[in-house]
Amino acid sequence: xxxxxxxxxxxTVRGLIDYPLERPSFFTVDVGPAPWSVWNICCAFAEQxxxxxxxxxxxxxxxxxxxxxxDRAAALLPRKEADLSSRxx
Numbered sequence: 001x002x003x004x005x006x007x008x009x010x011x012t013v014r015g016l017i018d019y020p021l022e023r024p025s026f027f028t029v030d031v032g033p034a035p036w037s038v039w040n041i042c043c044a045f046a047e048q049x050x051x052x053x054x055x056x057x058x059x060x061x062x063x064x065x066x067x068x069x070x071d072r073a074a075a076l077l078p079r080k081e082a083d084l085s086s087r088x089x
Contacts (some may be wrong), residue, residue, distance in 0.1 A: 009034040015041075017048060022060025025052055 013031055018024035029044040031037070052059050 015045060020063045
């Protein structure tokens, strides 16, 4: 039988996001000592996705993109050609 010591879990790990990107994103997640918090790991991935979608051309994001707050606000503004308030039904 081999006698080994437990090394424990690392406090820093690497994350990889490769979909829907032409250029994958490899990033560091500080998970802290064991036990790891799954919530913190999920939040780190969500934050990285937010950074990616803030610069979609840098990462080559393809496919549908989520609305950005400014897009959502602009979509609520009336457009002259689509202003239905003056039309009769």
